[in-house]
Amino acid sequence: MLENTRCVVLNATYEPLSVVSARRGLRLIIEGRAVLEEQYPNGWVRSPTKKFPLPTQVRxxxxxETIPALRVPAQLTQRNLFLRDRYTCQYCGRQRKDLDxxxxxxxxxxxxxxxxxxDSWTxxxxxxxxxxxxxxxxxxxxxxxxxYTLAADPITADTADWILEHMVSKNFNPRAPMILEIWSKSGNLRLRKKKKK
Structure with missing residues (x-):
């Protein structure tokens, strides 16, 4: 269970760094290198003597200082493409959950x-x-x-964008909009702009 569940690692300034296994996130907390930001509902890990929350986010x-490394383009895979576009058809606007x-x-x-x-991001x-x-x-x-037009111009997704989209798509944190705002104010987030009609 710990290897299959994911955890977002945030920098001390709430900037997303990576997505790791929940086991790794828990280890960062136990080692005192991170604090718990959010946990899975009813997610607990038990040892013989203690009970630990299963983290979805740690800070x-x-x-x-690794922000420039986060600007490396993410690999163009089906999953990353769908994450960038938030599982939404860029022509008709229907989401995956709306499809027959x-x-x-x-x-x-x-x-x-x-x-x-x-076959490129753009x-x-x-x-x-x-x-x-x-x-x-x-x-x-x-x-x-x-x-027949696009809802938004396609951008090259990079690692930081992928992490943020992952956070939003998984509803990891009710504060995700706040984190998105902090990240965009720092100039490190390139939000997709909707096309004007």
Whole structure:
């Protein structure tokens, strides 16, 4: 159970550093290197003599200067793409939970691969199966007559963005919006901007 549950590690200034196993998060608390910020509901780990909370978030006691390393682009995987787009179709706006039983989310190339489009963060978006089939190998400019547009411009997700999206998507912390605000005020967060209609 401890290896399969995840824990977000925050810097002393509430900046996200990484996502680790809950076991590692608990170890940081026991070693006195971190404090518990949030725990899993009814999540406890018992030893023969003590009972410990199962952490979803820990904050380091000492500041670690590793922020530039967090600006390394995250690996472009299906999961990371869906996290960046918050499991939402970038064409129709439906979320994964809103899809019918036989529908699912897919990766769509804005400039289709058949037309030389690259598999890169700025050329792929999350799309439901229906929208991906409608778009097919067309360019968005060729579909303007049916008002086919993107909800937001795609950005290159990096490690810090991925951690924040992970926190938000898992509802790890009711203070996640506050952490997002602190992170954005520090100039380290590049929020996706919705397109103007």
């Amino acid at each position: 380091l006691k000492k500041y670690i 039983e036989k529908e699912y989310l897919t990766r769509d190339h804005i400039i289709p691969a058949a037309r030389g489009g690259k 050329n792929v978006v999350t799309a439901c199966k229906k929208c991906n089939n409608i778009k097919a190998d067309y360019l968005l400019s060729e579909l303007e007559d049916i008002y």
